[in-house]
Amino acid sequence: MGTMLTLGSVQEATNTAAATRYLEESVLPGTGWTLLEARRRYSRLEPPETYWAMYRVKLGRGEPILPEADAELDEDAPEPQPVYPEQREVRLVARALFKPEAWQRFASRMHDLYGSASGDPLDGHGYPVLFPESQHAFWFYPVDPSMPTLAAAANPSRVLRLFRTLKRGLLDVPARITAVDVKLARYVPEVNGIFEYMIHTAPAAGSKRIFGKVQAGHGGRRTHQVMTALWEVARAAEGRLAIPRPLSFQPELSLYLEEAAPGAAVTGDRTAPHFLPGTLFAAGAAAAIHESEVPAEPHIRLEHELERLDGVQDQFAHVHPQAHFLLRELLIHIRAKLSHTAEEEWLPTHGDLKYDQLLHDEGRFTLIDFDYFSLAETSADLARYCAYLFPSMPRGWEQSVAAEEARKAFLDHYRELRPHATLQRFQLWEAVMLGNRAMTAMWAQQRGWERAVEGLLVMAMERLNSRLP
Structure with a gap:
């Protein structure tokens, strides 16, 4: 070997x-x-x-076409590229x-x-x-060893045949499906592929846009079960939770289908007018999910997250010795506090709650991407959201101030909705999530990553030793 x-x-x-x-x-x-x-x-x-x-x-x-040289171009501008x-x-x-x-x-x-x-x-x-x-x-792509039906879900002819058999459950009005346009929205190798399907009909008024998701293993069936249960929760949540409406799960393609939610994804501009309202919505959505009693598997454990960080210490030592020291000290202090901190209540959890999982549309918000829906301690969702509020490389002090305000507003609103929530491990969870961000930044190694990693690990230690706002 x-x-x-x-x-x-x-x-x-x-x-x-x-x-x-x-x-x-x-x-x-x-x-x-x-x-x-x-x-x-x-x-x-x-x-x-x-x-x-x-x-x-x-x-x-084909024969490349070379653009004519532009005498007015700045000499530092890149040369025009041939067009094929x-x-x-x-x-x-x-x-x-x-x-x-x-x-x-x-x-x-x-x-x-x-x-x-x-x-x-x-x-x-x-x-x-x-x-x-x-x-x-x-x-x-579209070959994928862990998603053998991905290619079929990306094939317009195959999807057209399927949708014609499902049209009564897909369309809002009676119509004949004439064609389906397929656009890849996201592909994560051996995890999932998300497709945007534009269904064309006659008459055209019946046309509709929906989304489909293929996931590794039996994730699609599980996602459909979770989303169907959460749809009923959202209907009774008085606006605290809004999710895309689930349509069906098609086992022959391992394809989960849902309606397209309106709006655009919340971006990383913490000063944007919709960012703070989105944060308040996220707090309400987290509270609704935590109270939902929707069955959830698997478990997200703090100890497992610590083991993941243990596993990258050697990598940090090779590429960023100072960050390795910061991470080692952080893990020592987290474990010291963990040993005498009582476990929190275990609740249904979004599993990947961050600002970029929100769509905004004229003041209304929708929470998406429940692939990691799990059972976890109360603070897991909350700490992840707060840990990702802060930009790793802020464009200005305004971004950092806005992130701090959003964090306080998020936690205040959640505690207002769930005043008896168990949050004694919040600081530990937030420190771990900031450590995870540092780990991801180290892997990506984008420009300026060394400084970003140090900043995230320093913030993790500060959060670990601070009180809730």
Whole structure:
């Protein structure tokens, strides 16, 4: 059995240069397509086993048209790029495994799923290609080893046939479904794929926009059950909770369907007019969910979150020694307080409550994305929301002040709605969530990440040792 790979070697095997080399040497020759750009759009690390990266790849084909030079352009401006008669985008996924035994399990599963299939990666059949020496694989969306029905859910013809059989449950008025446009809204490799479906009808007045979600495992069925139960909670919540209306779960495609909620996602501008009202809505939504008694699995445990942070201490030591020291001290202090702090009440929990899970539409808000709906202590949802209120790299003092005001308003409103809520572990949960943000920033390593990580870990220690506002 081989040795365990380091994060550095895994990233080297799956970075932009490696993806570009794979495309230019193994995928594009003989196709007529030219690589225009490969840009990493996503990365995820799940210690101690797996790392993912995803690239949005732009391709061109045909005789390139060179734009005429503009004499008035600033000399520092980028040179005009050629335009191709045909251009398209594909998504390339890389997955690497650190442990040799984990790689062997993965490679065996890929062989069971796909055999020796090669397919055409540019025609929807980009099956995994394995690289045993570096313990990584490349594949192309919509192929996904953990979501075998993803490609069918992305196929307009297949979805059209399905929707025609479901039209009475989908459409608001009698009409004939004539076509379905499919747009990928989000793809998280081996987790979920979300599609925006525009249903065209005759007469056109019956046309409707809905969303569909394919999830790994049995997540779609579970999401439908949770959302159906929460829909009834929302109807009785007197405006405290609003969610997209669930439509159905289609087991043949593992596809959960829901109505499109109005509005746009709340952005990271803490000074925007809708940000504080959205925070008050989030507090009310959390209170309604916590009181709902909707059955929830699995459990989110504080101890598990601490173990995740334990698992990245060595990585911090290699790339940011000062942050490693801050994280180590933080974990020591959290565990010291945890040992003599009573457990809180366990309640149904959104599981990923953050400002960007809200849609706003002319003063009305909708809470979305219940993929991580779980049972957890009272403070888990609240601490996550508060931990993500603060910008890791604020554009100005106004953003930080607005975040502090939003945090106080959020906690005040929640406690007003649930005055007897058990919150004795809130500081511990918030410190852990800030630690998780630091961990994510370390993985992403965007410009300025070192300073952002230090700031998050310092804030985590401050929150741990402060009282609730």
